[in-house]
Each structure stands twice: as structure tokens, then as C-alpha cells.
Amino acid sequence: xxxxxxxxxxxxxxxxxxxxxxxxxxxxxxxxxxxxxxxxxxxxxxxxxxxxxxxxxxxxxxxxxxxxxxxxxxxxxxxxxxxxxxxxxxxxxxxxxxxxxxxxxxxxxxxxxxxxxxxxxxxxxxxxxxxxxxxxxxxxxxxxxxxxxxxxxxxxxxxxxxxxxxxxxxxxxxxxxxxxxxxxxxxxxxxxxxxxxxxxxxxxxxxxxxxxxxxxxxxxxxxxxxxxxxxxxxxxxxxxxxxxxxxxxxxxxxxxxxxxxxxxxxxxxxxxxxxxxxxxxxxxxxxxxxxxxxxxxxxxxxxxxxxxxxxxxxxxx
Amino acid sequence: xxxxxxxxxxxxxxxxxxxxxxxxxxxxxxxxxxxxxxxxxxxxxxxxxxxxxxxxxxxxxxxxxxxxxxxxxxxxxxxxxxxxxxxxxxxxxxxxxxxxxxxxxxxxxxxxxxxxxxxxxxxxxxxxxxxxxxxxxxxxxxxxxxxxxxxxxxxxxxxxxxxxxxxxxxxxxxxxxxxxxxxxxxxxxxxxxxxxxxxxxxxxxxxxxxxxxxxxxxxxxxxxxxxxxxxxxxxxxxxxxxxxxxxxxxxxxxxxxxxxxxxxxxxxxxxxxxxxxxxxxxxxxxxxxxxxxxxxxxxxxxxxxxxxxxxxxxxxx
Numbered sequence: 001x002x003x004x005x006x007x008x009x010x011x012x013x014x015x016x017x018x019x020x021x022x023x024x025x026x027x028x029x030x031x032x033x034x035x036x037x038x039x040x041x042x043x044x045x046x047x048x049x050x051x052x053x054x055x056x057x058x059x060x061x062x063x064x065x066x067x068x069x070x071x072x073x074x075x076x077x078x079x080x081x082x083x084x085x086x087x088x089x090x091x092x093x094x095x096x097x098x099x100x101x102x103x104x105x106x107x108x109x110x111x112x113x114x115x116x117x118x119x120x121x122x123x124x125x126x127x128x129x130x131x132x133x134x135x136x137x138x139x140x141x142x143x144x145x146x147x148x149x150x151x152x153x154x155x156x157x158x159x160x161x162x163x164x165x166x167x168x169x170x171x172x173x174x175x176x177x178x179x180x181x182x183x184x185x186x187x188x189x190x191x192x193x194x195x196x197x198x199x200x201x202x203x204x205x206x207x208x209x210x211x212x213x214x215x216x217x218x219x220x221x222x223x224x225x226x227x228x229x230x231x232x233x234x235x236x237x238x239x240x241x242x243x244x245x246x247x248x249x250x251x252x253x254x255x256x257x258x259x260x261x262x263x264x265x266x267x268x269x270x271x272x273x274x275x276x277x278x279x280x281x282x283x284x285x286x287x288x289x290x291x292x293x294x295x296x297x298x299x300x301x302x303x304x305x306x307x308x309x310x311x312x313x314x315x316x317x
Numbered sequence: 318x319x320x321x322x323x324x325x326x327x328x329x330x331x332x333x334x335x336x337x338x339x340x341x342x343x344x345x346x347x348x349x350x351x352x353x354x355x356x357x358x359x360x361x362x363x364x365x366x367x368x369x370x371x372x373x374x375x376x377x378x379x380x381x382x383x384x385x386x387x388x389x390x391x392x393x394x395x396x397x398x399x400x401x402x403x404x405x406x407x408x409x410x411x412x413x414x415x416x417x418x419x420x421x422x423x424x425x426x427x428x429x430x431x432x433x434x435x436x437x438x439x440x441x442x443x444x445x446x447x448x449x450x451x452x453x454x455x456x457x458x459x460x461x462x463x464x465x466x467x468x469x470x471x472x473x474x475x476x477x478x479x480x481x482x483x484x485x486x487x488x489x490x491x492x493x494x495x496x497x498x499x500x501x502x503x504x505x506x507x508x509x510x511x512x513x514x515x516x517x518x519x520x521x522x523x524x525x526x527x528x529x530x531x532x533x534x535x536x537x538x539x540x541x542x543x544x545x546x547x548x549x550x551x552x553x554x555x556x557x558x559x560x561x562x563x564x565x566x567x568x569x570x571x572x573x574x575x576x577x578x579x580x581x582x583x584x585x586x587x588x589x590x591x592x593x594x595x596x597x598x599x600x601x602x603x604x605x606x607x608x609x610x611x612x613x614x615x616x617x618x619x620x621x622x623x624x625x626x627x628x629x630x631x632x633x634x
Contacts, residue, residue, distance in 0.1 A: 137478050151578075153470060160580025161454050165343075171574030173566060175491045183606050184573055191492065192431065250492060256501055257488030261578070263477025277620065291479065291498050 007034060010070045012244035012312075013060055013111075015053055016118065016304025017041065017078040019093030019145055022049070024056050025302070026064065026071075027045035028308035031129035034300045035060060037202050039046025046088075046099040054108040061109060074114040077121030079148075083163055085115050085315075092181070093145060114311035118142070119166060121307030122297075124314050126268045130299045130308050135266040140297075141168065141255070144271035147189040151262070157314065168258055169193065173250070188257075191250040193227045194272045200227045201243050227283060230276050244283065252287030259292045270297035321387040324351060327387045329629075330377055330428075332370055333435065333621025334358065334395040336410030336462055339366070341373050342619070343381065343388075344626035348446035350619045352377060363405075363416040369377035370427040371591075378426060390429040391422060392625035394438030394463075400480055402432050402632075409498070410462060431628035435459070436483060438624030439466025439614075440474050441631050443585045446623050447616045454581040458485065458572070461588035468579070474631065485575055486510065490567070505574075508567040511543045511589045517559050518546045547593050569604030576609045586612035603626065 005163040007028055014033070016023040017040060024035040037056060042048045057074060064071050078101060080091025086103060088096040102113040116124075123140045126132040132140070136155050142148040147169030151158040159165050169189030170182045177186020190196055202221040205214045217223040232240035255267055274280060274296045281296055288294060297303050324345060331350070333340040335358060335558040342353040354373060359365045374391060381388050395418060397408025403420060405413040429597055433441075439456045443449040449457070449469060457467040464486030468475040476482050486506030494503020503632055507513055520539040522531045530549040532541040549557035585596045591613045592596060605611060614620050 135478075149578075153475060158470060158579075160581045161452075162580050164608075165578065165580040167577040170577040171488055172490050172570045173492050175570060176493075182577065184570065184577070253489045253501070255490060259576075260487040260499065260501070261466075261482065262475075262485040263479050263482040263574075265478045291481075 007064075007067065007069045010072050012063065012072050012309040013057055013074045013304035014309035015057065015074060015076040015105075015306070016121070016308055017049070017053070017076065018118070018304070019043075019079060021303055022056075022233070023301070024060065025305040026060060026069075027306055031306050031309075033305050035063070036302070036305065041094070043094055046094065046096050046101075049094065050099075050101065050104050054105060058106065061111070066174040070292070071111060073312060075121075075311045076101060076105065076113055076115045077118040077304055077308040077311070078115065079118050081164065081193070082115060082117060084317065088115075114308075114315065116308070116311045116314075118307075119148035120157060120159070120314075121151050121311065122148070122270055122303055123152055123307070124310040125299055125303040126150075126155070126270075126297060126308035127152055127155070128310050128313065130297055130303065131266060131268045131295050133269060135265040137262065138266050138268060139168065139258060139262060139264045140268045140270060142271040143192065143251070143269060143273040144194050146193050146195070147254075148271075152264075156187055156317070163194050168254075169256075172258065173254060173257075174185055188250075188254045192247070192254050196250075197227055197229070197243075197247045197273070198224060200247060204243050208239045211275060213240045213243075215286075226272055227276060230279065240279060248280075248283045249287055252284055255292060255294055256287075256289050257282075259289060263291070265293065265294065267294040269294060270299070270303055319577075322439070323334075324381075324384065324386045326390050328381065329389050329626040330374055330391045331622035331624070331626035332374065332391060332393040332422075333438070333625055334366070334370070334393065334411070334633050335435070335621070336396060339370060339373075339619070339621055341377065342622040343368070343377060344623055348626075350622050351624065352380070353619070358411065359490050360411055362417075363411065363413050366411065367416075367418065367421050370462070371422060372428055374428075375564065378428070388428060388446060389462075390579070390629060390630045391426060392438075393418060393422065393432045394435040394621055394625040394628070395432065396435050399432060399434060403456060404522060405432075431625075431632070432557040433625070433628045433631075435621065435624075435634055436465035436467050437474060437476070437631075438628065439465070439587050440469055441616060441627040442616055442620040442624035443467075443587075444469055444472070444474075445630065447513070447614055448583060448585045448612050448618065452582040454579065455582045455583050456485065456575060456579060457585045457587060459588040460509065460568070460586060460590040461511050463510050463512070464571075465588075469581075485571075488574065490571060490574075495592055509564070509634055513567075514546070514560075514564045514590070515541060515543055517564060521556055521560050525556045530555040530557045530560075542578075543589055543594060547596065565597075565600045566604055569601055572601075572609060572611055573604075573606050576606060580608070582610065584609065584611040585614050587616070587620055 149168030194266030466485030491503030522538040
């Protein structure tokens with residue numbers, strides 16, 4: 001975390017809205033993030049959440065102003081669907097309802113706002129500042145509450161004719177699986193998101209009360225989070241190893257499937273799961289087809305902020 | 318079928334190699350096919366098969382020459398993988414083994430040969446002469462022995478960095494399904510190709526010896542082909558109706574899945590299944606997501622020849 005006092009010239013403020021946290025920071029020309037702040041997402045209403053964002057951004061703007069640094073514009077990445085890049089129609093995690101996100105922040109801050117989907121922002125970050133700097137075709141897979149995707153073809157991000165393409169978490173991976181709110185059933189993300197991973201781990205802990213996993217959860221499987229099974233596996237828990245291996249096989253199956261369709265040069269993995277680090281790719285690679293390359297995002301926690309700061313650049317390309 | 322005697326100026330010969338038949342014809346500037354000939358694919362060796370093609374093409378060339386029409390070049394669409402557009406490395410249905418298809422036909426005919434994958438040719442045909450003339454993003458799905466695909470994005474066909482993209486029959490649709498020669502398991506085409514349809518119909522006929530389907534098969538389920546269950550359904554066979562409905566649901570599931578990923582403006586269906594006609598889209602549409610448009614190829618049996626004739630045009634774009 002660097003302070004913006006070292007900054008010169010002009011910068012961009014990037015806002016990364018997540019279902020759990022909101023990350024805000026100042027991004028300089030070399031994609032370094034300064035004055036990174038994080039706070040909980042207030043999901044009681046979009047107005048409350050946007051109020052928190054406006055206050056935080058205003059403080060940053062004041063600080064930049066005092067130090068003689070000018071902010072060119074504000075980039076905002078958010079879950080949910082936008083058809084005009086100004087309004088979020090709806091999102092799974094945040095109670096948007098045709099919320100004019102860009103307008104609200106613009107009116108409050110007096111700065112131009114560029115808004116885009118968070119999965120697209122993750123793609124922009126990898127394309128310009130991350131693992132995709134030197135490739136032409138790439139899929140960025142965000143593995144968290146669900147599975148989101150950004151598709152780059154010939155260095156252009158692909159959105160489909162209606163701006164809804166890239167829902168790579170929603171192809172049918174189990175034709176006998178349960179319905180998904182997306183309108184399909186047995187979707188890939190039901191087996192390979194962090195949510196799916198945690199649910200499976202809780203079930204297995206319940207079924208194995210003698211396991212180290214159950215013990216680490218203090219005897220209550222509800223205490224299990226995305227990292228608990230890994231902790232238990234490192235300490236020798238076979239039940240946890242089994243859960244992780246089964247999960248990784250599903251994740252690999254999805255990546256392999258997308259590879260058959262797209263044959264990108266690289267898959268870049270990001271999102272909550274990748275906090276666990278290189279163990280993910282170590283366990284994943286043996287299950288991937290020989291022609292598949294999957295790497296973790298080198299940007300870590302700053303991908304969302306950097307990606308949001310790049311929306312304007314993407315629009316101009 | 319029109320005769321080439323009505324032709325003027327210059328034309329292209331299109332060769333459509335299939336696992337069952339080979340179709341050859343003369344294509345004029347308005348994509349009309351003349352002197353269409355069809356013969357069985359001799360699969361004993363690529364040499365024998367290519368010998369048949371060379372003889373047939375030579376006869377056509379001689380005929381064109383006699384009528385004062387010049388053939389610009391020969392376009393060849395074939396199943397299988399090519400990395401250089403000259404040689405077919407291998408194919409599922411034909412015993413290619415790094416066979417220099419283009420060179421062999423060029424040496425024999427003294428005409429320039431343009432070679433491409435048959436699924437790509439199907440895309441070229443729809444793009445220039447079929448259902449995709451006025452759209453920018455399209456998926457052409459060939460439903461036959463397997464499921465092949467052509468992907469068009471911004472009016473460019475997409476092949477991936479290694480010329481292997483578009484294997485849309487090979488995403489995992491049943492994570493508990495059996496292994497597929499492609500390296501994955503439970504692939505979409507195992508549930509939605511004509512092969513899968515016929516296998517399911519034979520099993521059901523076996524299980525229902527009192528059904529009209531069993532009767533139509535003369536008491537031997539092995540006699541059931543891709544059209545038998547439709548014939549039986551039209552005559553009131555409930556068993557057949559059930560088979561078809563189950564099959565259509567899987568096909569719709571795959572189309573919906575690909576739609577979530579690509580959001581093309583249109584899916585164009587071609588291949589053996591579509592010989593059955595509009596009943597396919599009639600039964601399919603209720604299972605498709607509201608935003609999905611799927612139509613049958615308007616080119617019918619001439620799509621392969623027309624597509625092969627368009628390879629050169631595609632390369633030049």
C-alpha cells in the first residue's frame with residue numbers, strides 16, 4: 001500500500017465493487033495502486049452503498065488536490081449487467097434495480113465516471129498490466145461466489161451482440177443437475193465456484209466428524225470457509241484432500257471444455273480461490289489437457305482497481 | 318441440379334468430403350451449384366478416396382473446358398485437423414495420416430487447391446450465402462456423426478491461436494459421463510449428435526418391443542436410422558416422441574450453454590439431423606432461452622460445396 005504523496009502528474013481513481021468488500025485506490029500510469037482502501041459492502045440498498053463510495057472517493061480527491069495531483073476520471077467495476085455502461089440493471093449479490101451508478105457518482109464527485117462489469121474489468125487488468133500483456137487470445141476466469149469470465153480475442157474483449165457474452169460459469173456441466181437462477185441447470189459454477197467448494201466441504205465435514213476438517217471448524221461445519229480445507233489438507237487431513245481433489249477435477253473439466261471451444265493461449269485465474277496461491281495451479285495442471293496453460297493472476301488483490309481504471313482506455317481502443 | 322452448360326465466365330469447383338458421401342459441384346458467382354455429383358466415400362485409404370475425387374473433378378474440368386467456362390480453383394472441405402491448410406493431420410472418420418490432400422489434388426488436376434475443415438466451410442457458406450449474410454456474430458452447428466462448429470465474431474471466423482477452436486461438441490455436459498476420444502468425458506456430442514440419437518432410439522426400441530418404432534425397424538433395432546423415430550412419431554408412436562423430446566432437450570441445453578458464453582445473434586443448424594426439416598426448430602424453440610435464435614441452414618445439401626468454394630475468399634478477407 002503506497003501513499004499518493006509520492007505521485008506526480010495525473011492519475012485515475014479505480015473503484016472495485018464486490019459482493020463482500022469495496023476496494024478503492026489511486027492508479028498511476030504504471031498501474032501501481034496508491035492509497036488503497038477497503039470497506040464492507042453495505043448491501044441494504046444501492047443508495048447506501050453508493051453513498052459510502054462517494055464519501056471515500058471524495059476524501060481521496062481532496063487528498064490528491066492538496067498534493068497537486070489531478071484525477072482524470074473515476075473507473076468503476078461492479079457485478080451485474082449493464083446495457084449502456086451507465087446503469088446496472090441487476091446483479092446477483094447487490095440489490096441494484098436499474099441503478100444509475102455512473103450518474104450518481106458523477107453528480108457527487110464532479111468527475112467523469114466510466115462503469116463496466118467486474119469480470120470485464122478483470123480482463124482489462126490482465127490485458128494491460130497482468131498475464132495477458134503479450135497474448136492475443138485469453139480467458140480470465142474469476143472464481144469466487146460464482147464464476148465470471150472475460151474473453152479476449154485478437155486483443156479485443158468480446159461482449160456479444162447484446163453485451164452479455166462471457167457467462168462462462170453457466171454452461172451445463174451436469175445435464176442431470178439442479179436448476180440455476182440463470183435459466184439453465186447443472187451449471188459449471190455449481191461445481192467449481194468457491195461457494196460450491198465450501199458447500200461440499202461442509203457436507204463432507206458433517207459426514208466425517210472424526211476428521212481434522214471437522215475439528216478445525218470447531219465442530220460446526222458452518223464455520224468452514226474457502227481456506228479451511230486447504231489448512232486441514234496441509235496438516236494431513238485425507239478428507240480435505242479428497243474434497244479439494246474432487247473440486248479441482250470439476251474446475252479442470254470446465255477449463256478444458258472452454259479450451260475445446262476457444263483455444264486461447266492462456267487462462268488467467270483470479271478471484272477468492274486464488275488467494276490460496278500456487279497450490280491451485282499445482283493441483284490443477286495434471287488434470288488439464290496438454291495444450292492448456294492456466295496461471296494465477298499476477299495482480300492479486302489490486303486487479304479490480306487496476307481493471308476499473310482501464311475502462312476508458314478500453315473504450316477508446 | 319443444374320447443368321454447367323448454362324454457365325458463363327469463370328467458376329469454382331467445390332468438394333465436400335464427408336464420412337459417408339463425397340459431394341462435388343460447380344459453383345457460380347451467385348452461389349448456385351451446377352453439375353452436383355455425389356458418391357460414397359471409399360474409406361479403405363486416403364489415396365483411394367482422393368483418387369475418386371481426382372477422377373470426378375477431372376471429368377468436371379473437361380466438361381467445363383469443352384463449354385468454354387474456366388475454373389478458377391478447387392475448394393476442398395474435409396473433416397479433420399489441418400495446421401497448414403494443405404495437409405490433414407487426422408480425422409475421426411477417414412484414415413488420414415498427415416495426408417497432403419491439397420498437393421495430391423493439385424498435382425492431378427493442375428489447378429490451385431484451397432483446403433479447410435468442413436465445419437469452417439459450413440460457416441463460410443452461411444456467412445456469404447446463407448443465414449448469416451446480415452449478422453456479425455454467429456455459430457454454425459453441424460449435427461451429424463458428431464457435433465462440429467464454426468464460430469464467427471465480428472464477421473471473422475474464429476480458429477484460436479492453434480487453429481483448433483470451435484470444437485463445440487466437446488464441452489463436458491455430463492460430469493459423470495463416459496470418456497470421449499477427445500480427452501474429456503461426458504461431451505455434449507455424446508448426447509446431441511445424430512449418433513447419440515440413433516443409439517438412444519435403438520436402446521428404447523429394444524426396451525419396447527411392442528412399440529411402433531420396433532415395428533418400423535422390422536423387429537431389429539439395428540435397422541433404426543436418424544429418421545426412423547420421426548417417422549414413428551408422426552404415426553403416433555409415444556416411445557419415439559419421448560426419445561425425440563429427450564434428445565431435443567439435450568440439444569437445447571448445449572445451444573443455451575454456448576449462448577451464455579458467446580451470445581451470438583444466431584445459431585444456424587446444419588448436418589444430417591436437419592434433413593428432418595422444420596420439426597427440429599419447432600420442437601427445439603420452446604427449450605431455448607428467450608434471447609436465443611436458432612434456424613435451419615437455408616442451404617441444405619449444397620452448404621458443403623458452397624462453403625468449400627468460399628475458402629479462398631475467406632483467406633483474402
